[in-house]
Amino acid sequence: MHAPDFLEHKPLDPDSIQPQFLFPLNWTRSLLDRGTHPLHSPPSAFQPPLCLLFEVPDHQVAGHQAGHGHPGPLIDDSGRFYKPLQDDDRGAIEAAFYSSFSSNTRVPDRIRRFFPVFYGTKLLEASDGSGQWPHLVLEDVVSGLSHPSVMDVKIGSRTWYPEASEDYIQRCFMKDRKTSSLCLGFRISGLQLYVSEESGLWKPERKLVQHLSADEVRVVLKKFVSSNSPIDPNLNPDCSFASSVYGGSSGILAQLLELKSWFEDQTIYHLNSCSVLMVYDKKKELKGESSDAKVKLIDFAHVTEGNGIIDHNFVGGLCSLIKFISDILTSPDECTTKACLQNSDNNNEEILTGQKIHSIIAVHVIMLFQVMGRKIICLKRKERAWKEMPMATPELVT
Amino acid sequence: MHAPDFLEHKPLDPDSIQPQFLFPLNWTRSLLDRGTHPLHSPPSAFQPPLCLLFEVPDHQVAGHQAGHGHPGPLIDDSGRFYKPLQDDDRGAIEAAFYSSFSSNTRVPDRIRRFFPVFYGTKLLEASDGSGQWPHLVLEDVVSGLSHPSVMDVKIGSRTWYPEASEDYIQRCFMKDRKTSSLCLGFRISGLQLYVSEESGLWKPERKLVQHLSADEVRVVLKKFVSSNSPIDPNLNPDCSFASSVYGGSSGILAQLLELKSWFEDQTIYHLNSCSVLMVYDKKKELKGESSDAKVKLIDFAHVTEGNGIIDHNFVGGLCSLIKFISDILTSPDECTTKACLQNSDNNNEEILTGQKIHSIIAVHVIMLFQVMGRKIICLKRKERAWKEMPMATPELVT
CATH class of the missing domain: 3.30.470.160 (Inositol polyphosphate kinase)
Known part of the structure; x- marks a missing residue:
């Protein structure tokens, strides 16, 4: 694909933007080409505290997680979320977007608040232990929420x-x-x-x-x-x-x-x-x-x-x-109507609850889906059948 | 495809709708099956004047026109537009939609005015002379406008x-x-x-x-x-x-x-x-x-x-x-920027003007597109090239 024009921008004018958004885009490209370019810290104004404790976030519900050769995100206890740059155009595009968006004066403040604050990028030890990896440094949007x-x-x-x-x-x-x-x-x-x-x-x-x-x-x-x-x-x-x-x-x-x-x-x-x-x-x-x-x-x-x-x-x-x-x-x-959340492949459900109800739920889910197998597949294939069937389809019996 | 449910509706209750929308839908289906069902006038309350003069509309800019085995629309001088039903599911769906929409009390009047008034259907001699054909009878939305x-x-x-x-x-x-x-x-x-x-x-x-x-x-x-x-x-x-x-x-x-x-x-x-x-x-x-x-x-x-x-x-x-x-x-x-409206296939343009300028325009269009051929194809293929090229691309020289 063509790289969007905002990838081609010259390094941002440091006088026109807030210091924390200073982030030359051509640098991102070299970061991604890990095989040939030396890795070094970005000339960002963002300076994290010296002794940060990085950990894998509990509350990620979608997006790329660790595994299959790419590291997962990290958080620290200061409310920042470290997203590893994807190792193709996607990483460059996302970094360029954050940089462009952060400094774009056409974006009103009432809208800016709907985007995670961008603090620049940082080389960190990857979550999968594969070595140094460039990360976007972002606001952790669930920081401060206990549950x-x-x-x-x-x-x-x-x-x-x-x-x-x-x-x-x-x-x-x-x-x-x-x-x-x-x-x-x-x-x-x-x-x-x-x-x-x-x-x-x-x-x-x-x-x-x-x-x-x-x-x-x-x-x-x-x-x-x-x-x-x-x-x-x-x-x-x-x-x-x-x-x-x-x-x-x-x-x-x-x-x-x-x-x-x-x-x-x-x-x-x-x-x-x-x-x-x-x-x-x-x-x-x-x-x-x-x-x-x-x-x-x-x-x-x-x-x-x-x-x-x-x-x-x-x-x-x-x-x-x-x-x-x-x-x-x-x-x-x-x-x-109650949601089924069934899986036609393995009739299973990932429940991240406490200790006691795990196994009980798992057994019942399997039993339930075995009994309801045909009905559920039919529901998926012909959504219109909803109208002709009883709506109280139980999903879990505890 | 599945026929939408509104195709399966029972004939509309004549007490609940205005007379001009009375139009049993199962009748539409038989109309479409011209080979086996006798064609007859719909039991619609719409009664056109006895001596209507049907003609091919001047102002149709898109949609199915006469040719390739299907007739085109007709108008009369009382402000009605006769659209031949398409001879597959499409005709049935369109007739059923008009009927459903016309009688649907959930559609507010402020919205109803954006849809052509539907007067029912009528068998008419097709515009291509192929015999009797069922037509939707609709409001002619350009009736009364001279130009x-x-x-x-x-x-x-x-x-x-x-x-x-x-x-x-x-x-x-x-x-x-x-x-x-x-x-x-x-x-x-x-x-x-x-x-x-x-x-x-x-x-x-x-x-x-x-x-x-x-x-x-x-x-x-x-x-x-x-x-x-x-x-x-x-x-x-x-x-x-x-x-x-x-x-x-x-x-x-x-x-x-x-x-x-x-x-x-x-x-x-x-x-x-x-x-x-x-x-x-x-x-x-x-x-x-x-x-x-x-x-x-x-x-x-x-x-x-x-x-x-x-x-x-x-x-x-x-x-x-x-x-x-x-x-x-x-x-x-x-x-x-001026619009080109060029045709990369035949470098031609359909001009429905008066008499004099027809041939002059045609000659110039052909000359112009011959000269600009490469540039135009380039423009089509790489829209981004607009930015790098002069924008005053003339479309017609009269």
């Missing part, structure tokens, strides 16, 4: 873009059709919900949440803001926190609408394959405290230039997500 | 839909990528501009207008509301009528925004491959009279059910068109 509930929603019915390679286009094209993206205009890429002190976090397998139907997505979006257990099939999501997390003048819906108004007008960037991250602290909600629900955009490895055209693919998908959330606020009791 | 300027804009970066056949999907997928659809979120499907009494109408070849770049579309949208000649390469579009046609509380932009607000919320229909028709009477504008600029949605042969999801593909494309028009209103002088 974050997090949902990663990849926006757009299309995750590819005209300038991409034919091979990439075909792969994305097939995946968009197989997952929820094509039908819904977005897909849930990953998810974790705080359940309780005893049960810990509920983190359905990513492969499952990517393939949900409209009804299932509706249920998951309700579970995200409910006080009762997301894993009890006999409980309908009570949507207790819908008004405080999704609603209100500073809730998630208001933030998404603010973003939408900008995307209807901005023609600078096309955020292909980018995600909206929705985050709040359920434990605070349970205590009656403000949970500081927030929206952040993440994953910019496929950003292209807008060239005077709005990102209509992003706008359409965002509007669809907004409609789902808006419906929950206006009619929280509608649609009592 | 209509018309633009047909097919909305959506994707004209296919998940339920379609694989063959159809692949054909649309390729066409969306080759035309403006993928990049812009819409493509101009056809266009006619009134030039003057002497020159008549300017009607660029449809194949050309479908492939315009963003800059070219911007110019065409300016030409659409300009008083000076669209075919003189030395004239920049003056956008004289931008404020009265696009702007104002009842102008085209306001109408598109009204539509957008509905599409952000409605989950009844997905209007795949549907067009926005923009129409006004330039001659009235030249006289200083109101031109009654209007927006109509047309072409519903690929409508599917929304199933609780907004038509995010339509919303995205509509937002993109809105942005183009909005930019013209706020910055009419920006971007002086």
Whole structure:
């Protein structure tokens, strides 16, 4: 693919930008070419504390994780998130995007807050022990939240873009059709919900949440803001926190609408394959405290230039997500369908809860899916069959 | 593909709808199966005058025209447009859509006005003389306009839909990528501009207008509301009528925004491959009279059910068109690039003007495209090259 023009920019004028955004782009390119270029620290104004303790984050719900020859992200205790640059164009594009975006005076402050703060890049020992690796240094968006509930929603019915390679286009094209993206205009890429002190976090397998139907997505979006257990099939999501997390003048819906108004007008960037991250602290909600629900955009490895055209693919998908959330606020009791989150390949579910209920749940999930196998496959293949079948499809029997 | 549910509806309850919308849908199906079912008049309340004079419309800019075994549309002098039903699922779907939409009480009146009034169906002698053929009887949206300027804009970066056949999907997928659809979120499907009494109408070849770049579309949208000649390469579009046609509380932009607000919320229909028709009477504008600029949605042969999801593909494309028009209103002088409307296959242009300038224009077009051949092909293949080349690419020398 053609590199977007913002990759070709000359080093930024240090007088025109804030020091922490000083980041010459040609340097990024050499960093990526690890075989031939010496690795050295970036001339960034960002100076981390001397004795930082890096660790693997607990709350990553989607995106590239450690394994298969590339390292995973790290966090420190000062609220920073270290994302290893991907070792092809994607890494260069994402670094260039952050640099361009950070210094772009056409981006209003009301919009800038929806993007992680960018502190530059840094060479760090990779999380997989493979040696020094360049990392983007970003704001850790869940820092400070003791029990974050997090949902990663990849926006757009299309995750590819005209300038991409034919091979990439075909792969994305097939995946968009197989997952929820094509039908819904977005897909849930990953998810974790705080359940309780005893049960810990509920983190359905990513492969499952990517393939949900409209009804299932509706249920998951309700579970995200409910006080009762997301894993009890006999409980309908009570949507207790819908008004405080999704609603209100500073809730998630208001933030998404603010973003939408900008995307209807901005023609600078096309955020292909980018995600909206929705985050709040359920434990605070349970205590009656403000949970500081927030929206952040993440994953910019496929950003292209807008060239005077709005990102209509992003706008359409965002509007669809907004409609789902808006419906929950206006009619929280509608649609009592329960989400299945089934996996037709291995009929399994990844539960990151506490100790006790692990094995009980696992056994019941397997039994349940064995019994329901045919029905579930039928549901997947013919979404219309939802209308003719009982909606109370239990997902887990505890 | 699965027929949408609205095709399976029982005949509409005559007490619940206005008489002119009475139209049992199962009858449509038998009409389409011309080989085995007797053709008869629909039991519609619509009764046309006894002595109607049918003629082929002058102002159709896109859509199926007569030829290749299917008849074209007809109009009469009472303001009605007769669209022959397509002889496969498409005809049945379009008839069913009009019937469903006409009687759907969830569609607000403020939105209903953007759709042609539907009067039922009627058997008529086909325009190609092939015998009796079922026609949709619709409002003729340019009736009453002596010199209509018309633009047909097919909305959506994707004209296919998940339920379609694989063959159809692949054909649309390729066409969306080759035309403006993928990049812009819409493509101009056809266009006619009134030039003057002497020159008549300017009607660029449809194949050309479908492939315009963003800059070219911007110019065409300016030409659409300009008083000076669209075919003189030395004239920049003056956008004289931008404020009265696009702007104002009842102008085209306001109408598109009204539509957008509905599409952000409605989950009844997905209007795949549907067009926005923009129409006004330039001659009235030249006289200083109101031109009654209007927006109509047309072409519903690929409508599917929304199933609780907004038509995010339509919303995205509509937002993109809105942005183009909005930019013209706020910055009419920006971007002086002239549209080429070139055809790399036959280097020709269809000009529906008066008598005198036909041959002169044709000769110059051919000469011009011969000279510019390489440059034009280059422009098509690498849109980015626009930035590096002189923008004043003349399209016609008169």
